[in-house]
Amino acid sequence: MSMRRRLLYWLLSTVLVAGRAATAVVFYQAREQANELFDYQLKQLALTLRDRTFRPGELAQALQGAEGLDFVIDVWSADGQLVYESHPNITVPAATQAGFSDVKTKIGTWRVFSTWHQGLTIQVAQYKLAREVLALNAAWRTLAPFLFALPVMGWLIWHLVGREVKVLTTTAQAVARRTPESLDPIESEAVPEEVQPLVDALNGLMGRLGGALAQQRQFIADAAHELRTPLTALRLQLQLAERARDAEERAKAHAMLHDGIMRATHVVEQLLTLARADPEATAAGWSDVDLAELAHGVVLSHEAEAAVKGIALSENLPEPVVVQGDRNALRTMMDNLVDNAVRYTAAGSVVVGARREGDGAVFEVEDSGPGIPAEERGRVFARFYRGESSAEGGSGLGLAIVRRIVERHGGKVELLDRPGGTGLRVRVTLSPT
Secondary structure, three states: OOHHHHHHHHHHHHHHHHHHHHHHHHHHHHHHHHHHHHHHHHHHHHHHOOOOOOHHHHHHHHOOOOOHOOEEEEOOOOOOEEEEOOOOOOOOOOOOOEEEEEEEEEEEEEEEEEEEEEEEEEEEEHHHHHHHHHHHHHHHHHHHHHHHHHHHHHHHHHHHHHHOHHHHHHHHHHHHHOOOOOOOOOOOOOOOOHHHHHHHHHHHHHHHHHHHHHHHHHHHHHHHHHHHHHHHHHHHHHHHHOOOOOHHHHHHHHHHHHHHHHHHHHHHHHHHHHOOOOOOOOOOOOOOEEEEHHHHHHHHHHHHHHHHHHHEEEOOOOOOOOEEEOOOHHHHHHHHHHHHHHHHHHOOEEEEEEEEOOEEEEEEEEEOOOOHHHHHHOOOOOOOOOOOOOOOOOOOOHHHHHHHHHHHOEEEEEEEOOOOOOOOEEEEEEEEO
């Protein structure tokens, strides 16, 4: 059902419910007022007869020709003799008291007004069913304008609601005209106040979509540029292997080809990890993650590489540190930080730690390597950025991935000087459970 039909249905239903209650009140009041008017007529007619000073015989003569009246008039003398009746064929018993009363007969109930004057009993009666018919007719005439106005109100509601909801059609057309290359905000000057939140939400969505598309285009451009170099190197190394003149040259070319494939594979894996680590990715599937347990596993996986380079890889994990998060993403974040520390430390030490600190959970990796100059620390989180003093090869995506994962978990990452000497301390702060 359309919004227009729903509005018409509910508005008319409300009008009908309220109108029904008002109709009942008006109908009842109109009926009561009509009955009061008829009672007044009865009383006035009886009082008019009372004011006459006719004797019984003269009274009968004065009331001749009253058969056309809608009232039954009866007059009794002091001794109870009927001295006049306006309708001889209709018998209405005398009321037992003066004033208004209801008298029942074989043909129905009568509304009666009786009065005494100079020994005469004057009674004026009206058939109650006739009174009810007259009262009902008066009440229905009172309600007729409302019954006529109801379809007019329905037409007005349908027309006015249709005119007001046209702005939704205009807004929908404005959204339909948008393309991925044209995500300008929808004009909202002529938008009603009730629709403004919807337009604002759509503009916000298109703004975020435009930013995401721009980021995606930049990501694709950067990835294409970054993959061009290793793929070119692979092609050259393959040509060297094909042109090798002996087994030694061929083995050397194959070794270089193997290293090139490993570097290209690493770049692709890092690109895929970066794409999955979007800060706006859903938090569905998160669970309790012990950072200390996770960090211990990362240290074990890098022990062999550290031992080959003569690096003392140790851990400082005094207690469990539980946070809500994506276990695989947090493992990737830790793995990148420890891998960078081991890669860029020629000889020395790397310490991995996790602990609670105030209301937060802290994960740190501290190394004795060359560190990162202060002026470069704001740029190393950019994708594909490699420090000017970096001697090791890499994709330039490790710290970008770390920042994405940390932002996705509502935390922050800081690059600090290592206390007591050269080196770097990477500090990640997350919210614990």
